[in-house]
Each structure stands twice: as structure tokens, then as C-alpha cells.
Amino acid sequence: MSQAKPIITFENVTKRFGKLAAVDDVSLTVNEGEFFALLGPSGCGKTTLLRMLAGFEVPTEGRILIDGQDVSNTPPNKRPINMVFQSYAVFPHMTVADNVAYGLVVDKVAKAERDRRVEEALSLVQLDGLGGRKPDQLSGGQRQRVALARALVKRPRVLLLDEPLSALDAKLRAQMRTELCTLQEKVGITFIMVTHDQDEALALASRCAVMNKGVLQQVASPNDLYEFPSSRFVADFIGQVNLFEGVLAVDEQDHAVIRAPDLPVDLFLDHGVTGARGATLWAAIRPEKIELHKKTGETPPNLGDAPAGTNAVAGVIRHEAYLGGSSTYEVEIAGGRRIKVQRSNLTRWDQEDFALGETVWLCWHACSPAVLLS
Amino acid sequence: MEQSWKQAKAVFAAALAAPLAWLVVFFVAPMVIVWAFSFGQNQGLTEIAISGTFHNYARAIAPLYLQIFLKSAWVAGLTTALCLVLGFPVALAITFAADRAKTWLLLLIMLPFWTNLLIRTYALIAVLRTEGYVNMGLEWLWKGGGALAALVGLKPLGAFQPLELLHNNFAVVLGLVYVHLPFMVLPLYAALDRLDRSLLEASLDLGAGHLRTLLRVVVPLALPGIASGVLITFIPALGAYLTPDLLGGPDSQMIANVIERQFKRANDWPFGAALSFVLMYLTFIAVAIQAVLAKRTPEARG
Structure with a gap:
């Protein structure tokens, strides 16, 4: 071959x-x-x-x-x-x-x-x-x-x-x-x-x-x-996905920012986008690429590849499905949008931290969203 | 849904009573009477003494009547074979017709049932007789041919001799095929229509042509349908009465015509009854053979 x-x-x-x-x-x-x-x-x-x-x-x-x-x-x-x-x-x-x-x-x-x-x-x-x-x-x-x-x-x-x-x-x-x-x-x-x-x-x-x-x-x-x-x-057809419709706010050589009405924070990307500024586009984030953290304070977790105030949002767990090896959650963020998150159950206890009604932080890497023009 | 009759005996009995009574009074009882007659003999004009004699059966299988039985079986068999040969392509064509055309084609097949058999048979007479439509058409062609021959200078063809199409065995078989074709086409269609199309596609996909697919896949899988078509055609054809009576000649009487004569003109009810039961036993044998064959052939499932 x-x-x-x-x-x-x-x-x-x-x-x-x-x-x-x-x-x-x-x-x-x-x-x-x-x-x-x-x-x-x-x-x-x-x-x-x-x-x-x-x-x-x-x-x-x-x-x-x-x-x-x-x-x-x-x-x-x-x-x-x-x-x-x-x-x-x-x-x-x-x-x-x-x-x-x-x-x-x-x-x-x-x-x-x-x-x-x-x-x-x-x-x-x-x-x-x-x-x-x-x-x-x-x-x-x-x-x-x-x-x-x-x-x-x-x-x-x-x-x-x-x-x-x-x-x-x-x-x-x-x-x-x-x-x-x-x-x-x-x-x-x-x-x-x-x-x-x-x-x-x-x-x-x-x-x-x-x-x-x-x-x-x-x-x-x-x-x-x-x-x-x-x-x-x-x-959408291949696997699960969270789609955010938005507009291109910043588009530089090495980074871009998408402003999505559904999200209270900006989406920061670690690469440029070939598209017109202000044009409608979509950011697609797979559920397993969103990290779930227990909310202990008001400072969102930072994964180190995006400026503060981007790529992290607080929400409440509204739905949970335990699948054994992993669990899937639906987390409601400010504004009412529900975000699908998948999390591997890495230890035998840690899924207990993420029960229904728990307030959590969601965050993702700057390279995780896929940008779709159609 | 799978409620057993055992759990609702009263309802079951009530539902069954009426049809059962009907069958007993109008089917079983007359059959038993005729069956009893077959073991009796005439006494005077209307009296029948049931003496338990087998004389009537002995007469029924004497060479004279055995020959008529054989002839009936031969005519019915030929009719069935012709119906199969004609009906199979028709059923196949309907199966593969577009859905909308299918309904109309099936309607065309069933249309003759809506007309009385007697009327259809008389219509056939009108078609086949010496001055009938077939001979008229042939004569027209003959004359046209003659005129054409005269035109190009050949010697004239001579007078037209009408074909003898009526009152012979040919007319009987033609009439029987005409009457019984729907009985063959419908079960064949039912069997072919059930066939999983992907089996035919698989045959083509594996490199077979259409003829091989037909002979190796379609026919074997339609065998149960063919068997029931053959049976459902053969049995009524064997007991055909009206068609040989109206279309046949002196040598084409079938067993039903003989039976009719015993009951009416000959006024020999016991002998007519014996003949009827011999015919019925023959039919049973045909059904039994079909049942055995049907058990042997595998179910045509996909």
C-alpha cells in the first residue's frame, strides 16, 4: 500500500x-x-x-x-x-x-x-x-x-x-x-x-x-x-460533538479568537483561520476534549495555552451517564446551553466528585476546537 | 393474541357451531348419502336399495370406464402442463412489473372470473366454429394472399377450407387451458413475488446469466408454488364437465360427463355415485402426492 x-x-x-x-x-x-x-x-x-x-x-x-x-x-x-x-x-x-x-x-x-x-x-x-x-x-x-x-x-x-x-x-x-x-x-x-x-x-x-x-x-x-x-x-455524524456558532473576532498568524453567543467566554485558538473576519463559522469540540474540574474557587483552571478568561467556563451537571470505562455528562452553563463532556474514569472513586447538580469548571486546550466554515 | 381455544371453550363452540352445522347439513350429509348409494342398486324407477354390493365399483373400473378415467387424467394433465408453460412467464412478468402495473395485470388475470363460465364457453364457440372469428380471419388472409399471388402472376390458391377447430379434443384442451390459466398464474405469482430479490442479484453477481439464474435459482425456489399451481389446476380440470360437454366431440367426453349421464339420462344413481367416488379417490391421491413432494422440497425462504 x-x-x-x-x-x-x-x-x-x-x-x-x-x-x-x-x-x-x-x-x-x-x-x-x-x-x-x-x-x-x-x-x-x-x-x-x-x-x-x-x-x-x-x-x-x-x-x-x-x-x-x-x-x-x-x-x-x-x-x-x-x-x-x-x-x-x-x-x-x-x-x-x-x-x-x-x-x-x-x-x-x-x-x-x-x-x-x-x-x-x-x-x-x-x-x-x-x-x-x-x-x-x-x-x-x-x-x-x-x-x-x-x-x-x-x-x-x-x-x-x-x-x-x-x-x-x-x-x-x-x-x-x-x-x-x-x-x-x-x-x-x-x-x-x-x-x-x-x-x-x-x-x-x-x-x-x-x-x-x-x-x-x-x-x-x-x-x-x-x-x-x-x-x-x-x-456531527461521526461521534459526538459540541458545535458553537460564532464569528471570527481575531485572526492572526498564530492565533484566532471566536466569539460565540452561546458561550460566556471567548474561544481561543492556537492557529490562524482562513476566513473573513466577522464571518459566521462554527467551532466543534469533542466531548472527550473538554476537561471537567471540581469548582473550588472563582478562578478558572488554566491549561496554559490560552489567555485567562478564555477556554474555561463554569456550569452545573444536569445529566450523567455512567458507562463503566467513562462517564458522559451534560453541563449547563450560564445562558442555558448544555455542553456534552466525556470523562474517563481513571480511578475507582473519582466519578463520585461529579454528581448531578454539582458545579464544575469546563476547560479545553487551544488546539481542541475544530473550525468549520460550513 | 395466542389465546388457546381451551381457555374460551364456550366462545369457541359458539363461533364454530354455525359453520359446522352448515358443513354437516349441506356437505357431509349429501356426501354420505351419495357414498351409501354407491353400494346400492336400482329398484324400479326411483327406489335405491343399499345392499352393500361392490358391483358398481367393479363396473367403474372396467376397461370401458377406466379408459375414460385415463383419458380425463391425460386431458387434465396436458391442460396443467400447458397452463404451467404459459403461466410461468406471465407470473414472472407480473412479478417484475412496476408496482402500479402489477395491480392492473393481476386484475386482467382475474377478470374472466367475473364472467359466467357458460358465457365464456359460448364465446369460445363463437371464436372457434367453422364460421367463427378465427376462420373468418384466416379466410381474409387467404383471400388477400390469393389476390397477391394473382398480382405477381402465380396460380390462384383455390377455395378456402375452414379449419375444424370445434367439437374435438383440441377445442376441449384449449377451453380448459383458457379457463384454468388464472388458477395456475395466481399461486405462481404468489410464490415468485415472495422470492428474495437479492437471491437473483446474488446469482447475477456470481457471474450467472439470466437463464441459469432462472433455472438454478428461481424455479427451484418457486417449486412449492409450482406444486400448488399444478394441483389447483389439475383437480378442477380432471372433473371438468361444461367445457368437454360444449366444446368436445363424440370422442372427447371426460369422466364428469359420464357421471352426469348416469345421474340424468341413464338414471343409474348407484353407478354414478361409484364413479364420483372413484374420481374423488383419484383426487385424494393427487393431493397426497403433492403433500409428500411439498414436504421434501425445502421451504423457499430467503
Whole structure:
């Protein structure tokens, strides 16, 4: 993966169903060997994009290239791509082995070779010895493995996964997540996954594309998506966030100040902002990047990277959710705005200091807010 | 919702009483009477003595009548096969039609039910008879062809010979297929419409063409629907009465026509009753075979 070689390219792809544009002018490149995730709320067009790649839908405008070849109008059975369906779509009237062999029979692979590859594929997904079973004798997780084996046995250039973990229970989901990762490293095939679950996308993907209402919002690594979102939509969709609308009051080379009506203090940033002074913008602060201190006096805590009177505000804990490893709080500040804060429970007692109704200080580093222009 | 009848016996009994009484009086009782007749013999014009004889059954399976049974089964079987061949593509087309068109197409399939069978059969006669619409159309084409031949200097075609389309086995099978096609299409449609579309997409995705997908995925999964369509077509076709009576010739009578004659013209109720019950046993066997087959084929679940 040192040099990125494009394998899939969407060129200004639009898909309209009637008047509605399900996918609106999407341009996107997926590189060889990537685990790529298409992420977005339901109805954002991510599944339509995947189905166009598989060949079940034809783009209204634009082109789709696989290995540089235009496949926009190629039928699904002629594409070097295989798919794991959300419902798994395992043929109920065939045994597991026949399901896996289906694509090889179509390709007229000789019997001996076929049997060998089916066995290999089944052992790859840890279904050794279950080839004779019928799908109704399998659990949901096993059926998914059959669907995986059936697609991988064809040695596709790209494997598509439509909401691969959505039908599994929580425990199995966590297990399959790890297994999918291992599997992808083992077979070295490019995986493209559609999901509405941001945790899933962040955990699995090497790169994610976030979509909303048919439009591509941001394409980035999970880390960049979380820490450097490009818009309020992405910041809000990926994880939790506190958004403050404000105007740029100071904008220098090495620092900037945002004045937000919701906050009684100024937001001090340790970097300049490329934006017009006085323009509306948004500061996004993740809950875990806000520190919670017990209020013992009138002097706010200072983290040392912002002038006094900025980046710290007093409030009252109005809501608390204990999650074991961490706790989340909603703290009401002067003016009534509630701020989400997440705090790791570092010792076995310290969450007791932050009970409901407690007055606390909130403060954050000058580098913590992400500035959003849209 | 899952309340057992055991917890509300009185309500259950009250709800059941009326339909049960209806069934006993108008279905079970007449059947028992006819069944009893089948073991009796005529005494005079109207009296039937139930003597417990198997004579009527012996007659019913004698070669003469056995042949008619076989012929009925053959005609019904052919009808069913034709209905399946014609009905499957229709059901498939309706399944994949746009949602709005679907309703209309299903309506078209069911529309004939709204017209009386007798009227539909007479309409078929009007279409098929010697001076009927088919022959009229053919004659028009023939004459047109003749005129064209004369125009290019070929020798004339001669007089038009109308096709004999009515009062033969062809007319009976055509009529039966026409009447029973909806019985085939509807269960097939129900089975195909339930099919998980992603199974078909998976087949295409794995490289199969449409024909392979149809034969390897659609047909096997629609098998329960095909079985019930076959049964629901075969049984009424086996006992068809009106169609062979009106469209058939002297050699195309089916078992129901023979039964009718025993009850009416021949005035031999005991023998007619025996024939009826043989027909009914045959039907039971067909249902039993279907049930066994249905158990063997896996459920068409996604």
C-alpha cells in the first residue's frame, strides 16, 4: 500500500430515480488493497453507489471505471466484482458447498479444482466441514461466512459488503469486525463496505467517504474524519460533538479568537483561520476534549495555552451517564446551553466528585476546537 | 393474541357451531348419502336399495370406464402442463412489473372470473366454429394472399377450407387451458413475488446469466408454488364437465360427463355415485402426492 494505485474510479456519477438524485455528482477513487467504507445516514445514496458499482443500477450521468476500464453499462455478471448482500442472499435450496461452488460452476472451473477452491474458501472463513449443511441449519453469523466465502472464492478484484454487520448481535458483530479486518489482510483484496454505523467504519476502514443526501461530504482516513471534519454534518455524524456558532473576532498568524453567543467566554485558538473576519463559522469540540474540574474557587483552571478568561467556563451537571470505562455528562452553563463532556474514569472513586447538580469548571486546550466554515 | 381455544371453550363452540352445522347439513350429509348409494342398486324407477354390493365399483373400473378415467387424467394433465408453460412467464412478468402495473395485470388475470363460465364457453364457440372469428380471419388472409399471388402472376390458391377447430379434443384442451390459466398464474405469482430479490442479484453477481439464474435459482425456489399451481389446476380440470360437454366431440367426453349421464339420462344413481367416488379417490391421491413432494422440497425462504 506504499504507492496508491487506483482500482475504482467514479467520475461525476449521478443517479436519478425520477426527479430525485440519489447520488449527486460523486467523484471518488478507491485504491488497490484498501478497506474503503461508504458511510452515511440511511437514504444518503451510499447503497445506490455500491449497487452501481456491482452493476445492479446504471448511472444516469458519469462513468465508473474498474482498472481504468469503463464498466458503467457492463452487466453485473461480467464485472470482476463480487458482493456480500445485506441479507446474505445465501441460496436456501443449496448446501453450503454448492453455494460456494455456484460462481465457479458458472465459470466452468473443472470439478477437482472447484472442490479444492471451495474447501479453501470454507476454511478461510472457518466453516471447515460444514459444506454439507443446508443454510437453514446455520446461524446468522455462519450464513454471513458462507456469503463471504461464496464471493471470495471467485477471487474478485473488489469485494463489496453491504451493511455486513447490521444483522448480527452485538457480541458477534465485534468478533466479525476483527475477522473482516484479518480476512482482508489475508486475501489482499480491495474491500468496499457500505455502513450507516460510524463505529464500524472507523474501526474497519483505512479510508472513509461520508455521504449525505447523495452528495459526497468528505473522503479521509478515520482519524482525519474524526479530528479534522470538513463540515458540521461530518463533525456531527461521526461521534459526538459540541458545535458553537460564532464569528471570527481575531485572526492572526498564530492565533484566532471566536466569539460565540452561546458561550460566556471567548474561544481561543492556537492557529490562524482562513476566513473573513466577522464571518459566521462554527467551532466543534469533542466531548472527550473538554476537561471537567471540581469548582473550588472563582478562578478558572488554566491549561496554559490560552489567555485567562478564555477556554474555561463554569456550569452545573444536569445529566450523567455512567458507562463503566467513562462517564458522559451534560453541563449547563450560564445562558442555558448544555455542553456534552466525556470523562474517563481513571480511578475507582473519582466519578463520585461529579454528581448531578454539582458545579464544575469546563476547560479545553487551544488546539481542541475544530473550525468549520460550513 | 395466542389465546388457546381451551381457555374460551364456550366462545369457541359458539363461533364454530354455525359453520359446522352448515358443513354437516349441506356437505357431509349429501356426501354420505351419495357414498351409501354407491353400494346400492336400482329398484324400479326411483327406489335405491343399499345392499352393500361392490358391483358398481367393479363396473367403474372396467376397461370401458377406466379408459375414460385415463383419458380425463391425460386431458387434465396436458391442460396443467400447458397452463404451467404459459403461466410461468406471465407470473414472472407480473412479478417484475412496476408496482402500479402489477395491480392492473393481476386484475386482467382475474377478470374472466367475473364472467359466467357458460358465457365464456359460448364465446369460445363463437371464436372457434367453422364460421367463427378465427376462420373468418384466416379466410381474409387467404383471400388477400390469393389476390397477391394473382398480382405477381402465380396460380390462384383455390377455395378456402375452414379449419375444424370445434367439437374435438383440441377445442376441449384449449377451453380448459383458457379457463384454468388464472388458477395456475395466481399461486405462481404468489410464490415468485415472495422470492428474495437479492437471491437473483446474488446469482447475477456470481457471474450467472439470466437463464441459469432462472433455472438454478428461481424455479427451484418457486417449486412449492409450482406444486400448488399444478394441483389447483389439475383437480378442477380432471372433473371438468361444461367445457368437454360444449366444446368436445363424440370422442372427447371426460369422466364428469359420464357421471352426469348416469345421474340424468341413464338414471343409474348407484353407478354414478361409484364413479364420483372413484374420481374423488383419484383426487385424494393427487393431493397426497403433492403433500409428500411439498414436504421434501425445502421451504423457499430467503
